[in-house]
Amino acid sequence: MSIKLIATDMDGTFLNDDHTYNHSLFKKVFHQLERHNIYFVAASGSSFPRLQREFKDYVNKMGFISQNGSVIHLGNQLFKSFSINQESLARVIHVLDRFYGPNDINQLVISTSEKSYVDQGMSAHDFAIVKIFYEQVERVPDIRTIFRQRPNENFTKLSINFANHISLKKVATTLDGYLPPSLIMENSGFNTDLIGNAVATKQNALSILQDHFNLQANEIVTFGDNENDLGMLAMTEQSYAMKNAQPIIKMQAAHTTQNDNNHDGVLQTINTLIKNNH
Template sequence: MDLSQIKMVVTDMDGTLLNSNHEVSSRFFEIYEELKKKNIAFVAASGRQYHSMVDKLGSIKNEILVIAENGALIKKQEETLLTTPINKSEIDRILDAVRPLENVHPVLCCQNNAFVGGDSNEFLEMLREYYSEFEIVEDQKEVDQEVLKIAIYHFENSEKHIYPNVKHLEGDLKVKVSGANWVDVSDLNAHKGYALKKVMDEFQIASHEIMVFGDYNNDLEMLELSDYSFAMANAHPNVLKTAKYTTHSNDDFGVERILEKLL
């Protein structure tokens, strides 16, 4: 594995760079400083809200590129480089598909805020980990902001309890099981692969010059763009099959170990 030509590192957040306590290690921040000295760019790519991502990466937030909302938003230093919203006509269709389901909670994700129903205090408490900025509304269909993604949560299992009920939207929309509890629905072009390809084109980065880490199905398209794609040991079977290499789990410094080899 010849890593001598790597110019950019891209990593997912939850289940990848973040440990099970949703923390970034101090070890990573030390490594980041060494990457910077070698002019290796860093990109954080997540299904999370932008504000939530930069809360986790506070000390370096003004130096890195951020791909948020599963690729529907790219920002650097508060400058918006790309948005790929859902067509307004599709929003009601998505909400209608999940509204009859029990214990299912949709989140309308906009550039600077998110909008949720207020029917579950347990859900709202959990949501604070992923969304620094959100507002409770009586009817999500009345939200008049540009919606980048609809994230749908189930406390037990998203693949079992949500995905079968929104699977029919595939083809018109991008439907992704993005975590054990989440399914994300967005525009067909709103995915991490589309956003990362834009970044690669802008910075003239080739597939052998980029290293990508991921753990779940919403990482598949961006993993396919790199000759040095790494699945975490804790990754979904689809990711383990797609990535060219594997590393240790997110609780065992899987990203940091490979970056140390890169350095």
């Protein structure tokens, strides 16, 4: 069975817990992928500028699904993005303010395909964390009025990192009845929910790339560790949940990696797949 595309989640999957990866091993694996004409796709809840930084030496040779499927790049070129109606975004902010106070939310980030915005009142600690995942971040005087201040921006995603005392399951129960039907909310790990266009999922983004490259489902390999990866994992019989993933994720995937994300689980599995399939 030939492999033509490999798509992997980033944090908790491809990246270790320090948000880094084995660059020397990746260089060797990527060379093998090129040799066998296998296209590599990074699929993440974070932003494209962050992924550009992570793969700066390989950007033009791979694809990127960022913001949980809201933005798709082929190399440096924007291929497709799904914007959010600004009225809907403003409604989400209103609902958040109704149910949650400043001690309940650590980070509120609103993004376009290339840039992210946070409130100028965000602490230096939280701003440093946001920079890890979003890279191109600008502070604005009041994040809650950004839609009025920038009416021509194409916003693509809203990210809410809740404090540890907030249960994401309770958040889902609370907000489901209030979110406009044009939006979807997904758990992206780290007690973070991402809200975006209802069709902007990793699964849909990967389906778009599948059609673009005219691939069969069994020619795609996927890796993931979290709820927002489930749709992507369900697309192919060559799906891998990480050894460090929760049991429910492992149950949905066809396989589980032998190594976890801190021991090159994705790269070791790709190595094995290339040896066995080519």
